[in-house]
Amino acid sequence: MGFGPFLLLAVMEGLVSAAVLALTAVGLSLVFGVMRVVNVAHGAFFMLGAVVAWFVAGHVAGPPVWGWLAALVVAPLVVGALAALVDISVLKRLNYEPEAVIVATIGVLYILEQAALMSFGPDARPVAAPFTLRLQLPWFGYSGYKLFVVVAAAAVLAGVWLLMARTRFGLLMRATQVDRNTARAFGINVDRVYAGTLAVAAVLVVPISQVHYLMGADPLLLAFITVIIGGLGSLRGTLVAALVIGLSDGVISMFWSPTLSKIIATLLVALVLVFRPQGLFGAKA
Amino acid sequence: MKVWLFHLAVLVALAVLALMLPAYHANNLARILMLAVFATGYNLAFGYTGMLSLGHALFFAAGMYGAALPVSLWGLGALPGLALGFLAGGAVAAAVGLLALRTAGVSFMIVTLMFAQAGYLTVIYFNQTTGGDQGIVLSGAGRMLAGLDMTQDGPRLMVALGLYAAGLLAALALVQSRFGRVMLAMRENEERSRMLGYDPFRVKLAVLAISGLYAGVAGAGYALLFGYAGAGFSGVQYSILPMLYSLMGGAGTVLGPLIGAGAMFYLIDIASGLTTAYLMGVGIALVVLVLFAPRGILGWVRERVLPWLP
Numbered sequence: 001m002g003f004g005p006f007l008l009l010a011v012m013e014g015l016v017s018a019a020v021l022a023l024t025a026v027g028l029s030l031v032f033g034v035m036r037v038v039n040v041a042h043g044a045f046f047m048l049g050a051v052v053a054w055f056v057a058g059h060v061a062g063p064p065v066w067g068w069l070a071a072l073v074v075a076p077l078v079v080g081a082l083a084a085l086v087d088i089s090v091l092k093r094l095n096y097e098p099e100a101v102i103v104a105t106i107g108v109l110y111i112l113e114q115a116a117l118m119s120f121g122p123d124a125r126p127v128a129a130p131f132t133l134r135l136q137l138p139w140f141g142y143s144g145y146k147l148f149v150v151v152a153a154a155a156v157l158a159g160v161w162l163l164m165a166r167t168r169f170g171l172l173m174r175a176t177q178v179d180r181n182t183a184r185a186f187g188i189n190v191d192r193v194y195a196g197t198l199a200v201a202a203v204l205v206v207p208i209s210q211v212h213y214l215m216g217a218d219p220l221l222l223a224f225i226t227v228i229i230g231g232l233g234s235l236r237g238t239l240v241a242a243l244v245i246g247l248s249d250g251v252i253s254m255f256w257s258p259t260l261s262k263i264i265a266t267l268l269v270a271l272v273l274v275f276r277p278q279g280l281f282g283a284k285a
Numbered sequence: 286m287k288v289w290l291f292h293l294a295v296l297v298a299l300a301v302l303a304l305m306l307p308a309y310h311a312n313n314l315a316r317i318l319m320l321a322v323f324a325t326g327y328n329l330a331f332g333y334t335g336m337l338s339l340g341h342a343l344f345f346a347a348g349m350y351g352a353a354l355p356v357s358l359w360g361l362g363a364l365p366g367l368a369l370g371f372l373a374g375g376a377v378a379a380a381v382g383l384l385a386l387r388t389a390g391v392s393f394m395i396v397t398l399m400f401a402q403a404g405y406l407t408v409i410y411f412n413q414t415t416g417g418d419q420g421i422v423l424s425g426a427g428r429m430l431a432g433l434d435m436t437q438d439g440p441r442l443m444v445a446l447g448l449y450a451a452g453l454l455a456a457l458a459l460v461q462s463r464f465g466r467v468m469l470a471m472r473e474n475e476e477r478s479r480m481l482g483y484d485p486f487r488v489k490l491a492v493l494a495i496s497g498l499y500a501g502v503a504g505a506g507y508a509l510l511f512g513y514a515g516a517g518f519s520g521v522q523y524s525i526l527p528m529l530y531s532l533m534g535g536a537g538t539v540l541g542p543l544i545g546a547g548a549m550f551y552l553i554d555i556a557s558g559l560t561t562a563y564l565m566g567v568g569i570a571l572v573v574l575v576l577f578a579p580r581g582i583l584g585w586v587r588e589r590v591l592p593w594l595p
Contacts, residue, residue: 038391038394038395090572090576093576094575094576098390098391099337099390099391099394100575100579102337102339102391102394103528103532103571103575104571104572104575104576106525106568106571107567107568107569107570107571107572107573107575108568108572109568110564110565110567110568110571111565111568111569111572112568113564113568114562114563114564114565114568115562115565117561117562118560118561118562118565122561221402224395224399225399228395257410259406259409259410260410262402262406263403263406263407263410266399266400266402266403266406267399267400267403269395269396269399270384270385270395270396270399270400270403271384273388273392273395273396273399274384274385274387274388274396275387
């Protein structure tokens with residue numbers, strides 16, 4: 001395989017990870033933008049969505065597509081309910097104090113991860129893709145499902161954008177960004193939207209990568225990176241950053257090493273926060 | 286005076302305890318003491334100066350590899366290794382601080398977390414040298430610290446106790462000094478102390494570097510005393526643990542980190558006998574502490590019983 005096709009493959013892989021990344025990051029950005037809360041348990045919620053998807057898919061008879069569709073309905077409900085529970089029982093009682101919330105959500109992260117370890121077990125398990133279409137390019141075959149993920153992610157993101165930019169709900173949400181106290185009153189709804197998009201991302205991703213109780217670590221890190229580089233609370237910035245990071249991650253991982261690409265990305269975040277705290281696309285705070 | 290006598294009495298009590306404990310618990314105590322050194326330094330930054338860092342694993346790892354690499358690769362003695370680790374922790378903390386302290390609050394937490402994560406990934410990336418997850422096992426001459434054999438339980442505990450005693454007394458002297466008052470002022474009201482003519486950046490940088498020295502010597506000590514350095518010690522978990530110890534024992538108390546480290550160590554020890562998911566205990570402890578006991582054990586004692594406790 002020549003350099004050109006190799007690069008094409010890297011870009012396609014990068015596009016898929018950018019799509020998933022945008023989905024996981026957009027919720028985080030939303031929650032931060034509206035509630036000013038940094039949720040460290042983010043990756044654990046993602047993992048939980050994947051575990052629920054695995055569980056549901058395994059218990060629905062018939063072709064894989066039924067189980068997958070069922071998971072697409074059930075996982076957001078379960079993760080949303082859990083997010084609401086954490087919000088009511090812990091975060092609200094902490095008055096959304098930023099530093100206390102981080103410490104508490106680290107605790108939630110450990111609890112969820114270890115609960116998954118005890119119930120789900122330490123092994124990685126696959127979930128069957130809803131369809132197995134293979135796209136034959138002149139140089140290599142490519143999974144049609146992966147391309148579907150990109151399209152689906154774009155659709156969900158468009159939905160979130162419409163919700164925030166074109167509806168009364170979104171208007172209220174954006175208005176609360178100005179006022180912390182009002183934001184708290186409305187916050188819980190954002191929390192569910194966030195958990196919902198996150199769970200959809202998890203269901204989309206499980207047929208590509210396997211389900212594992214530690215699978216939340218990478219999305220957590222990458223989503224943080226995306227949100228920060230894009231500018232906390234900026235939807236458009238998050239999308240652009242997801243594309244840049246997803247693509248560069250795909251290319252650097254393919255040609256050098258995944259670890260190197262992560263080192264570069266984490267250092268980039270630290271430097272962006274230090275020298276351009278509003279993010280590359282965010283407005284001045 | 287009362288304060289110094291009290292802390293000396295605690296150290297004497299620890300020494301007596303060290304002599305009486307059976308081997309298994311003596312070994313645990315050595316580990317707890319090294320982790321307490323780490324957490325005592327963390328607490329100087331977090332409890333006293335109000336810097337909530339999520340990146341101290343990087344300083345711990347700097348100390349650990351700063352000692353373990355020269356010892357295993359070039360046959361450096363353990364004592365210079367310990368000194369190197371000590372300095373490496375402080376130097377890395379100062380370098381991170383120069384950048385990270387331009388931010389505050391949540392941004393500071395994320396920046397330190399990201400630097401630590403980059404450090405962890407770097408350890409993995411150079412696994413030819415660092416051994417990655419497999420780590421480095423130290424043996425032979427590398428375990429002879431100033432003529433004491435670190436493979437023996439007795440001398441090991443003695444060295445751990447010595448390091449902790451030095452760390453404790455230095456921390457006590459620091460928080461009792463005028464500079465210690467300035468540290469508290471930074472925590473309570475940074476703007477006001479700036480107005481009074483103090484430079485918050487310099488004060489915080491100095492405290493972070495001191496905190497890094499503690500983390501460095503703890504990391505180096507941990508590697509030399511127990512003969513192992515691995516990538517796991519630079520993971521995010523080792524940034525969380527000193528915070529947990531400080532919160533549990535009492536943030537902003539000198540002895541709190543030791544109490545927190547001891548309590549948490551045995552909590553996890555008991556839990557890991559019951560289940561493989563022993564980190565569950567860490568998670569529950571964090572949530573419960575933040576919700577119901579934000580002042581920790583010693584913070585509570587100071588409030589009710591011993592108001593003069595530093």
